[in-house]
Amino acid sequence: MMAFRLPMTFRHVLLMLALVLAAWVSPPLAGGAAEPVSGAAAQAVVKGFADEGVSLLEDRGASPAARAERFRELLKKYFATDAIARWVLGRYWNQLDAQQRVDYQSLFEDLVVYGYVKRFGEYTGERLRIVRTIADSDAQATVFSEIDRPAGGQPVRVDWRVGGRDGVYLITDVVVENVSLSQTWRSDFSATIRQSGGINGLLDTLRVRTAQLKADLGVSR
Numbered sequence: 001m002m003a004f005r006l007p008m009t010f011r012h013v014l015l016m017l018a019l020v021l022a023a024w025v026s027p028p029l030a031g032g033a034a035e036p037v038s039g040a041a042a043q044a045v046v047k048g049f050a051d052e053g054v055s056l057l058e059d060r061g062a063s064p065a066a067r068a069e070r071f072r073e074l075l076k077k078y079f080a081t082d083a084i085a086r087w088v089l090g091r092y093w094n095q096l097d098a099q100q101r102v103d104y105q106s107l108f109e110d111l112v113v114y115g116y117v118k119r120f121g122e123y124t125g126e127r128l129r130i131v132r133t134i135a136d137s138d139a140q141a142t143v144f145s146e147i148d149r150p151a152g153g154q155p156v157r158v159d160w161r162v163g164g165r166d167g168v169y170l171i172t173d174v175v176v177e178n179v180s181l182s183q184t185w186r187s188d189f190s191a192t193i194r195q196s197g198g199i200n201g202l203l204d205t206l207r208v209r210t211a212q213l214k215a216d217l218g219v220s221r
Contacts (some may be wrong), residue, residue, distance in 0.1 A: 012117075014157035030167070033076065039141055039143075041162070041164065042133055042141035045169045045171060046143045046160045050128040056070050064219055071116065071117055072113045075109065075113065078170065079171045079172075080163070080170040081109060083172065085104065085108040088185045088186045088189060089186075089189060092189075092199060096199060100203065108206070109197060110208060111206060111210050111213070114219065118213060118216060125150040126148065127147070127148050129147070129155075130143060131146060139164065140164075141164060145159070157178075158174060158175070158176050158177075160173065189202060
């Protein structure tokens with residue numbers, strides 16, 4: 001059974017930035033026609049996520065379970081999580097029946113949430129600094145940023161893509177130092193499907209992995 005890896009160390013990506021995302025054609029948000037995405041709106045989404053994320057990281061008094069649920073809320077608020085999960089699965093998505101899709105998306109979200117909450121202790125005070133924002137198209141803008149390290153050293157470059165539909169703006173893509181984080185997950189999932197004999201093998205692996213992460217954190221949910 002394959003053990004999924006969390007790409008890159010947490011302190012290099014301020015934890016939440018390493019959200020199984022990378023340089024790919026951004027997935028469509030559900031419903032509605034695309035509308036122009038302003039640089040200001042895209043920047044506000046990134047800044048909001050970074051500010052709330054740092055607040056969560058610095059709350060040392062919260063229990064692992066409380067931190068996990070707060071982190072889950074951040075994912076749902078700022079990221080196109082369902083679309084990302086579908087992209088990571090690739091062509092195998094069409095092989096899932098309705099119940100398997102529900103199970104997969106729930107397990108995918110848990111894997112992200114508990115996997116990164118487990119690494120919260122690696123946060124050492126990094127801060128995100130927005131450098132510039134450009135409009136890639138009417139439906140997407142890219143926010144370029146850097147993460148400054150408290151101990152000095154070269155800042156970590158993080159590029160964000162933000163898409164908008166019907167006035168809803170979500171992060172659809174994150175590129176950390178030109179490393180495709182979503183491709184890492186996509187490769188892992190594809191390899192697990194091949195090695196375990198199919199989609200059910202992947203779902204079983206995800207169940208085992210998320211159960212272990214929750215046990216490590218002492219979370220019963």
